[in-house]
Amino acid sequence: MPTTENTAARNAGKTGNAGKAGNTANVASAMKAPGVRVDGLTVVYRTPAGELPAVRGIDLELPAGTITGVVGESGSGKSTLALSLLNAVQPPGRISAGSVEIDGLGDVVKLSGEDLRKARGRHIGYVFQAAQNSLNPLKTVGKQLLDLGRSHEIEDLRGLVRDAKDLLGRMGMDGARVLDSHQHELSGGMRQRVGIMLALVLNAHLVVLDEPTTALDMITQANILRIVREVHAERGLTTLVITHDLGVVAEVADRLAVMYGGRLVEQGPTTDVLSAPRHPYTQGLLRAIPRLLGDIGEARALPGRPPTLGTVPARGCVFRERCALRMDVCETEEPPVVVRGPSITACHAVAAADAGVDTDTTAGTATAGADAVPDAAHPAETADAPESAGAGEPAGVQGTRGEQP
Numbered sequence: 001m002p003t004t005e006n007t008a009a010r011n012a013g014k015t016g017n018a019g020k021a022g023n024t025a026n027v028a029s030a031m032k033a034p035g036v037r038v039d040g041l042t043v044v045y046r047t048p049a050g051e052l053p054a055v056r057g058i059d060l061e062l063p064a065g066t067i068t069g070v071v072g073e074s075g076s077g078k079s080t081l082a083l084s085l086l087n088a089v090q091p092p093g094r095i096s097a098g099s100v101e102i103d104g105l106g107d108v109v110k111l112s113g114e115d116l117r118k119a120r121g122r123h124i125g126y127v128f129q130a131a132q133n134s135l136n137p138l139k140t141v142g143k144q145l146l147d148l149g150r151s152h153e154i155e156d157l158r159g160l161v162r163d164a165k166d167l168l169g170r171m172g173m174d175g176a177r178v179l180d181s182h183q184h185e186l187s188g189g190m191r192q193r194v195g196i197m198l199a200l201v202l203n204a205h206l207v208v209l210d211e212p213t214t215a216l217d218m219i220t221q222a223n224i225l226r227i228v229r230e231v232h233a234e235r236g237l238t239t240l241v242i243t244h245d246l247g248v249v250a251e252v253a254d255r256l257a258v259m260y261g262g263r264l265v266e267q268g269p270t271t272d273v274l275s276a277p278r279h280p281y282t283q284g285l286l287r288a289i290p291r292l293l294g295d296i297g298e299a300r301a302l303p304g305r306p307p308t309l310g311t312v313p314a315r316g317c318v319f320r321e322r323c324a325l326r327m328d329v330c331e332t333e334e335p336p337v338v339v340r341g342p343s344i345t346a347c348h349a350v351a352a353a354d355a356g357v358d359t360d361t362t363a364g365t366a367t368a369g370a371d372a373v374p375d376a377a378h379p380a381e382t383a384d385a386p387e388s389a390g391a392g393e394p395a396g397v398q399g400t401r402g403e404q405p
């Protein structure tokens, strides 16, 4: 394992002229885990129906030195949020509002050109979704490592290779052999670890892992998560893990943020959110997890489907179509942010429950208010969606389908 000092010294070595004094300062600031503050982030994609938001009004803090997990169903905007941390949303997408402040770097949304390119890799390491397939099949891993080093103007390429071998060794691989290999000579788990090595080797202290274990078998997945935890602690990182798998965040994340329809609906310490979820969507996600022990039939799929860019409601709560606790106000008003200790939930029903307000529902299937808000400690027993909805569309879904923001 290369020491932070060695790697930083190698990186700093290339900045050895007066004109690059600013880089030296950045390298120094990158030596400790940065805090990250996402404020009012909105990302839109251009579609035949106009620009539609995939991520809307996201406020999220990644405290320095923590692992944050972002979960949500496919299409909820997780990858778009992750790409925004590097200001790497590609056309037809663009960040249309908000900021991403990273300690030592400033607002990356304002960075462009060479500054942005240097920030990626040096300050922000990124392991792409399906990293197993993202290596260049025509070049050895070592050649790709050297390309990466040259593109970041690393002068001490021998040091870079040494650090890469150390990292690969740390992750249980023969570094020299892996660097000599082409993609097809490596298993999925090995490629994933190569992706993690490439994200770390330039000494980035903010690391974004997009679905780091998708398509890996259980044993390999457990190994990768162990490596993520160890490397995070040893190198002093701030880490964001994107996944659709609650098991993954339960395994690695200190904090958990739940996305639905481009919005953050709940966030807080992982143990709090998983043991006492407050948002009906988080509760539904937890209910849907099959149990290994006990009654396997207890797991209940969340009725309905998540919205697409074209069907996500422009006003009110984005989850209301699948929510057993929906009320009139959910149709028109943004859910209020309810803060309880270190946890945040955006939900009218939770706000009403906390305020002790008794509320009627439009669906007529639940009596919202203090009594009807699911018992957070036993989400599986309460707040079911209407039985008649079955596994298909819940009652009332059609009402807002096709709404355009």
Ligand SMILES: Nc1ncnc2c1ncn2[C@@H]1O[C@H](COP(=O)(O)OP(=O)(O)OP(=O)(O)O)[C@@H](O)[C@H]1O
Binding pocket: 045, 046, 054, 072, 073, 074, 075, 076, 077, 078, 079, 080, 081, 091, 092, 093, 129, 244, 307, 308, 309
């Ligand atoms: N290039 C694009 N053009 C148009 N729409 C896009 C584009 N990329 C993503 N989207 C849409 O933006 C929304 C969010 O997508 P995103 O990939 O961020 O979600 P996700 O939660 O990461 O999903 P997954 O887990 O399937 O990757 C989806 O509705 C998706 O269809």
